[in-house]
Amino acid sequence: MSLLFKVVEFLDDFKAEMVISILLLFLLRKIFSYFSSRPNIPGPFPWPVIGNALSLGDKPQQSMQAMAKKYGNIYLMKLGNVDVIVLNSYKVIRDALQRQGRVFSGRPQFNSFRQISQGRGIVFNSELSLGQKWTDMKRVVIKLLHRFTSKSETRGLLCRHVRTETLHLVKELCGKSKEENAAENIIQVGVANLVCAMMFGHRYEYSNKEFQDLVSLNREFGKVIGSGSQIDVMPWIKVIPKFANVVKTFDFLNNRTNNWMIARSKEHRQTYVHGVVRDVVDTYIAESIDNPKVNMTEEDVIALTTDVFGAGQDTLSTIIQWIFLYLIYFTDHQQKIKDELDRTLRGRRLPTIDDRHNFPFTEAVLHEIFRHSSFTPSTIPHSTTEPTTLGQYHIPENSIIFVNQYAANRDDGAWENADDFDPYRFLNSDGSLVHKPHERYLSFSTGIRKCPGDEISRLLLMHFMATFFSVAELEPDSDHPPELEGVYNLSMRPKQLKFTAKIRHPQVYANAFSHLEKVAVPVRENPTLNLDKTQNGESKANNKPTYKLGLESEFSDNDFEALEKVHRAVRRRKNGKMPLDDINGNEIYKLYIK
Numbered sequence: 001m002s003l004l005f006k007v008v009e010f011l012d013d014f015k016a017e018m019v020i021s022i023l024l025l026f027l028l029r030k031i032f033s034y035f036s037s038r039p040n041i042p043g044p045f046p047w048p049v050i051g052n053a054l055s056l057g058d059k060p061q062q063s064m065q066a067m068a069k070k071y072g073n074i075y076l077m078k079l080g081n082v083d084v085i086v087l088n089s090y091k092v093i094r095d096a097l098q099r100q101g102r103v104f105s106g107r108p109q110f111n112s113f114r115q116i117s118q119g120r121g122i123v124f125n126s127e128l129s130l131g132q133k134w135t136d137m138k139r140v141v142i143k144l145l146h147r148f149t150s151k152s153e154t155r156g157l158l159c160r161h162v163r164t165e166t167l168h169l170v171k172e173l174c175g176k177s178k179e180e181n182a183a184e185n186i187i188q189v190g191v192a193n194l195v196c197a198m199m200f201g202h203r204y205e206y207s208n209k210e211f212q213d214l215v216s217l218n219r220e221f222g223k224v225i226g227s228g229s230q231i232d233v234m235p236w237i238k239v240i241p242k243f244a245n246v247v248k249t250f251d252f253l254n255n256r257t258n259n260w261m262i263a264r265s266k267e268h269r270q271t272y273v274h275g276v277v278r279d280v281v282d283t284y285i286a287e288s289i290d291n292p293k294v295n296m297t298e299e300d301v302i303a304l305t306t307d308v309f310g311a312g313q314d315t316l317s318t319i320i321q322w323i324f325l326y327l328i329y330f331t332d333h334q335q336k337i338k339d340e341l342d343r344t345l346r347g348r349r350l351p352t353i354d355d356r357h358n359f360p361f362t363e364a365v366l367h368e369i370f371r372h373s374s375f376t377p378s379t380i381p382h383s384t385t386e387p388t389t390l391g392q393y394h395i396p397e398n399s400i401i402f403v404n405q406y407a408a409n410r411d412d413g414a415w416e417n418a419d420d421f422d423p424y425r426f427l428n429s430d431g432s433l434v435h436k437p438h439e440r441y442l443s444f445s446t447g448i449r450k451c452p453g454d455e456i457s458r459l460l461l462m463h464f465m466a467t468f469f470s471v472a473e474l475e476p477d478s479d480h481p482p483e484l485e486g487v488y489n490l491s492m493r494p495k496q497l498k499f500t501a502k503i504r505h506p507q508v509y510a511n512a513f514s515h516l517e518k519v520a521v522p523v524r525e526n527p528t529l530n531l532d533k534t535q536n537g538e539s540k541a542n543n544k545p546t547y548k549l550g551l552e553s554e555f556s557d558n559d560f561e562a563l564e565k566v567h568r569a570v571r572r573r574k575n576g577k578m579p580l581d582d583i584n585g586n587e588i589y590k591l592y593i594k
């Protein structure tokens, strides 16, 4: 008994010390396993719970570049609970995304990624999640988008869309006083119209309230996805009301966008005639029929439509804002562009796509804006599909990979005076463009996950710049001098964009605009958007869209009737072959007019 008493007494004396020692041991074990389970790659010290999230600040691309200077071109950081490996130089990025393309082509299994398009589509999936079907669908998207740029008729059609939207944009921008000139909004609406014309054969009036709603839906979606990635890596953040709201808004926007795409798809299927392709959605439907090996369901077509619409609309409207910002900042470059255009067009006509080779300076400015702004500073996050080695480091399977395009584009080792804006770096001494300028910088990523819209974007943007500045010019606003500052969202957009737009060749502009109104552009105008369609795509109201041929002449009041007429004509046509590449119904238009 006395022995037991002594033991208790002994333990009592040391109780506090023991508890502290056990706690310390437990903590040390935790810390040890926290660090030992991490890949052996240098990087900043990660704080518990938040990791290095706070070190990124509001200019993550610059903070990540600064970390690369300290830890090397491959480093490890932690965002919330998640380890992220950041790749920073061209060499490292090419070694990973090109030389080991397959291994680095995964996507992290973030919650938000799984929710978009209900886990379908290519953007947020990979071969790991969808198998061969992912590769097949990516091939389909590349092939279909390539058609726009490779065939002269479809390229011509694309350029007509660009011309139409650019002239409307000029009208909208020049018609506004500087106080009411909400350039960002006008540009977003213009670009959404262009993408809608390509995708769905629709264009909408700028004043169309529901269309503006759709555009703001997309804008909000961009913001929410930006914050969504914080929730993906720090799920506990949802206890903060601001972030709880983000989750709700994300669900709401996701559903609404999905319903909109379902409605467009239904509309297309109801009026679809095999062998007649009016727009991209028709090409998808045709592909799902002609290429059964890919096994593309109606849901897959809807998801691919969402992918291309979402990926194209935000990026194009953002780069156009940067083009405007750079050209009101560097007014001498804007003047050189106008001079170059005037030398060929002589202030008498608008450019055609074939004039492009006469505008090397304009094109060099576009490439330099891509490089210098690096407005897509990182790609969408990648992940590894199996364990591998990069440089001297072992990289485990399922590692999350950030590809820092900004660091590569501003790499002093790769570029002379990398921080200077200098379009001449893309020109030879005789003023011609250097060979394959777009392969020298990173904006569209590279390797298996490379953006399939790169070629079409460059073609479209060149034609946009040439058309816009051949008739209009921009002056900076003296009350708000331009600054080359961006705010980080899904992509990086200018912090502020204030200018005055003026028409500089009124006669060319007036002629072109009136010509637009006479020559019917084969797009349907202002179909009812019906954002409130139910999840399964059934319309709550029986709203049939009205189709217009061009800007003035309208089909009969019932679009379906009108299209049925066209379809009957198609069927009647003797050997009935319609060129599949004729995206957006040029042939339909000709037949109907005849």
Ligand code: HEM
Pocket: 122, 123, 124, 138, 141, 145, 307, 308, 309, 311, 312, 313, 315, 316, 319, 376, 378, 379, 380, 381, 443, 444, 445, 446, 448, 449, 450, 451, 452, 453, 454, 456, 457
């Ligand atoms: C200035 C314009 C654009 C830029 C800078 C851009 C840039 C990018 C980037 C950085 C990615 C991520 C690649 C990766 O994760 O490694 C991407 C993906 C994608 N982009 Fe673009 N993009 C542009 C326009 C477009 C357009 C116009 C379309 C469609 C018409 C498009 C369709 C896509 C698609 C479908 C993906 C997903 C590819 C995949 O996950 O494998 N993009 N884009």
